[in-house]
Amino acid sequence: MARPRTRLLDRDRITIGALELIDRDGDFTMPGLARHLGVQVSSVYHHVPGGRNEVIEMVRVRVTNRVDGSAFDHLPWEEALPVWGRSFLAAFTAHPFAIRLLATEPVRDPSLIAVYSSVAAGLRRAGFPDDQIIAVITAAENFFVGSALNMTAPDIMVTPSSDGDADLLAALRAAPHGAGRAKLAFDVGIRALIGGFRDMLDEHRLSDHKPDPSDTG
Amino acid sequence: MARPRTRLLDRDRITIGALELIDRDGDFTMPGLARHLGVQVSSVYHHVPGGRNEVIEMVRVRVTNRVDGSAFDHLPWEEALPVWGRSFLAAFTAHPFAIRLLATEPVRDPSLIAVYSSVAAGLRRAGFPDDQIIAVITAAENFFVGSALNMTAPDIMVTPSSDGDADLLAALRAAPHGAGRAKLAFDVGIRALIGGFRDMLDEHRLSDHKPDPSDTG
DNA sequence: ACCTGAACACCGTTCAAGT
DNA sequence: ACCTGAACACCGTTCAAGT
Numbered sequence: 364m365a366r367p368r369t370r371l372l373d374r375d376r377i378t379i380g381a382l383e384l385i386d387r388d389g390d391f392t393m394p395g396l397a398r399h400l401g402v403q404v405s406s407v408y409h410h411v412p413g414g415r416n417e418v419i420e421m422v423r424v425r426v427t428n429r430v431d432g433s434a435f436d437h438l439p440w441e442e443a444l445p446v447w448g449r450s451f452l453a454a455f456t457a458h459p460f461a462i463r464l465l466a467t468e469p470v471r472d473p474s475l476i477a478v479y480s481s482v483a484a485g486l487r488r489a490g491f492p493d494d495q496i497i498a499v500i501t502a503a504e505n506f507f508v509g510s511a512l513n514m515t516a517p518d519i520m521v522t523p524s525s526d527g528d529a530d531l532l533a534a535l536r537a538a539p540h541g542a543g544r545a546k547l548a549f550d551v552g553i554r555a556l557i558g559g560f561r562d563m564l565d566e567h568r569l570s571d572h573k574p575d576p577s578d579t580g
Numbered sequence: 581m582a583r584p585r586t587r588l589l590d591r592d593r594i595t596i597g598a599l600e601l602i603d604r605d606g607d608f609t610m611p612g613l614a615r616h617l618g619v620q621v622s623s624v625y626h627h628v629p630g631g632r633n634e635v636i637e638m639v640r641v642r643v644t645n646r647v648d649g650s651a652f653d654h655l656p657w658e659e660a661l662p663v664w665g666r667s668f669l670a671a672f673t674a675h676p677f678a679i680r681l682l683a684t685e686p687v688r689d690p691s692l693i694a695v696y697s698s699v700a701a702g703l704r705r706a707g708f709p710d711d712q713i714i715a716v717i718t719a720a721e722n723f724f725v726g727s728a729l730n731m732t733a734p735d736i737m738v739t740p741s742s743d744g745d746a747d748l749l750a751a752l753r754a755a756p757h758g759a760g761r762a763k764l765a766f767d768v769g770i771r772a773l774i775g776g777f778r779d780m781l782d783e784h785r786l787s788d789h790k791p792d793p794s795d796t797g
Numbered sequence: 798a799c800c801t802g803a804a805c806a807c808c809g810t811t812c813a814a815g816t
Numbered sequence: 817a818c819c820t821g822a823a824c825a826c827c828g829t830t831c832a833a834g835t
Contacts, residue, residue, distance in 0.1 A: 365834040366799050393828060406800050408829070415828065467680035469733040476738055476745065484747040495768060497736075497755035502769030505726030506719070513722050516686040519714075521693055528693065530701035534717075537710035544714070551712060551780070552719030558779045559772025583816040583818050610809060623819050625810070632809065 371402055374410055378421040382458060385422065389460040393418075423465045424472045429454040432478035435485030441561065443485055445553050447478075448507050452549065455511040462511045491560075492567050499560060506552055514545045588619055591627055595638040599675060602639065606677040610635075640682045641689045646671040649695035652702030658778065660702055662770050664695075665724050669766065672728040679728045708777075709784050716777060723769055731762045 380400045384391035393415055397404040411417045434446035455462045479500060486496050518540055521531055539547055597617045601608035610632055614621040628634045651663035672679045696717060703713050735757055738748060756764055 365801055367835095371800075392826085394826080403801055404828085405802080405830075409799060463684035466729060467684065469730075469736075476748070477742075479736070479738075480742070480745045480748040483751045484744070487747045487751065493751055493754035494756075495764075496751035497761070498764040498768040500751075501730060501761070501765035502723070502727075502772065505730050505765065505769060506723045507726070508729060509722030509724070509726035510719075512683060512725060513686075513718060519686075519696070521696075525694075525697070527701070528697045530704045531693070531697040534700045534704065534710055534713035538714035539711075544718070547712075547715040548718035548722065551715040552722060552773070555719065555776025555780065556769070556772050558776035559774065562775045563768070563772065582814080582820055588819075609807085611807080620820055621809085622811075622821080626818060 372400065372406055372410055374421060376400065377407060377410060377418060378425050381418050381422050382425065382461070385461050385464060386458055390464065391418075419464060420468075422461065423468065423470055424474070426454055426458055426461055426465060427470045427472065428474050429457070430475070430478055432481035435481040438485075440485050440489045441557050443482075444503065444557055444560075447482060448503065448510075448549070448553050451504075451507040452511055452514070456514055459515050462515065466508055466512055489564065490568055491564055495563070495567075499563075503556060506556060510545070510549045510552065513548065516545075518544060589617065589623055589627055591638060593617065594624060594627060594635060595642050598635050598639050599642065599678070602678050602681060603675055607681065608635075636681060637685075639678065640685065640687055641691070643671055643675055643678055643682060644687045644689065645691050646674070647692070647695055649698035652698040657702050657706045658774050660699075661720065661774055661777075664699060665720065665727075665766070665770050668721075668724040669728055669731070673731055676732050679732065683725055683729055706781065707785055708781055712780070712784075716780075720773060723773060727762070727766045727769065730765065733762075735761060 377396070377400065381391050381396055384395060384399055388395075393404050393407060396418070397407050400407070407418075408414060411421070413420070429450065430447075431450040432443075432447050434443035438446070455465075482500055483496050486499060487493070491499060519535065521528060521535060538544060594613070594617065598608050598613055601612060601616055605612075610621050610624060613635070614624050617624070624635075625631060628638070630637070646667065647664075648667040649660075649664050651660035655663070672682075699717055700713055703716060704710070708716060736752065738745060738752060755761060
């Protein structure tokens with residue numbers, strides 16, 4: 364039984380198994396993963412020399428692979444941005460616990476380069492200045508990451524201890540609860556970002572190189 | 581020596597010790613913390629019954645205590661928002677490794693309620709609709725959390741593998757590197773959010789209850 | 798190459814025992 | 817109340833040994 368005729372393990376099965384445990388328990392251990400896969404821990408190490416950290420990286424790549432920036436290839440950037448953002452959110456809401464394990468380290472995977480390439484190309488075509496494109500992408504993604512983390516957070520609860528909390532209490536009363544809370548925050552944020560980026564783009568267009576055809580100056 | 585005449589330990593010293601280890605190593609263990617404090621592990625547990633999780637929560641409270649929303653008490657919201665955001669960033673850049681340990685769980689501390697109260701009151705005074713205030717606060721904070729996580733991330737490196745990466749490469753070449761990268765992304769994002777929130781506010785003012793005094797309607 | 802079985806250092810937590 | 821010392825179950829990782 365030391366070398367079975369049919370492969371018991373490969374990196375894909377290990378990744379999926381770890382993701383199953385994360386979805387079930389919110390975390391995973393190497394012995395737990397091996398048990399889940401019906402093998403010994405040392406067998407897992409044979410396929411994943413980097414150990415637990417590498418398993419987490421593999422899960423990270425698998426989850427973020429569903430992030431899709433291709434909307435920038437065929438839509439105006441104002442429409443593509445929320446599509447990109449929603450695919451980001453969807454990738455992590457499909458594995459609500461995973462974000463807490465994955466968000467703390469940036470993804471360093473070729474498949475994400477394709478996403479950034481589409482977004483950068485779209486923004487460049489729209490006329491965003493070269494030296495701000497990475498900043499725009501990063502700002503949007505920072506908002507997405509924070510939003511994904513926030514999706515798993517419980518509602519804020521405030522006991523009206525101090526008198527100064529009246530406004531906060533009124534706002535909390537008027538705000539949606541449960542699942543709608545995080546969704547509204549995402550919608551409000553992405554709309555604000557798009558509006559703000561549009562202003563930035565208009566300013567640059569007025570002051571700079573690429574004059575609007577209808578411009579008399 | 582079982583009960584020293586002078587206290588060796590208290591919750592504050594434990595919190596500070598843990599933060600020192602996090603700043604030094606990026607993480608901490610309970611035995612390591614005890615060693616750092618010159619006591620036995622079980623002594624730490626006497627002061628912190630909740631164990632490691634509670635220590636992390638104590639560190640979280642201590643770090644986030646430096647977040648300050650009081651700018652909303654005496655400044656227009658457009659100026660107060662970046663001040664709040666920068667205090668948030670500063671709290672975590674003072675402990676760069678801490679964010680990775682702390683961001684994955686929301687803070688549930690009375691001192692943060694005061695921050696939210698100031699922000700909510702300021703936004704309400706400015707005329708933001710009650711049912712959107714929590715969403716605005718959450719959206720901003722999500723951006724801050726993502727930005728704080730991003731501060732510790734290394735620069736994106738792209739090897740020009742595919743031809744489709746030309747735009748991305750141009751953007752990366754034109755973007756600032758090192759410390760300026762995350763800072764520019766934060767500035768761009770916060771400016772965009774303010775602009776977008778202002779549009780939202782104007783729309784609401786035009787369509788709704790609070791007419792502008794100079795309005796003839 | 799692929800898997801087993803046993804081992805090692807270390808971690809989080811507990812608890813009886815001291816003052 | 818506050819701290820010690822020893823213990824327990826468990827984790828991440830390694831390595832010689834089998835086919």
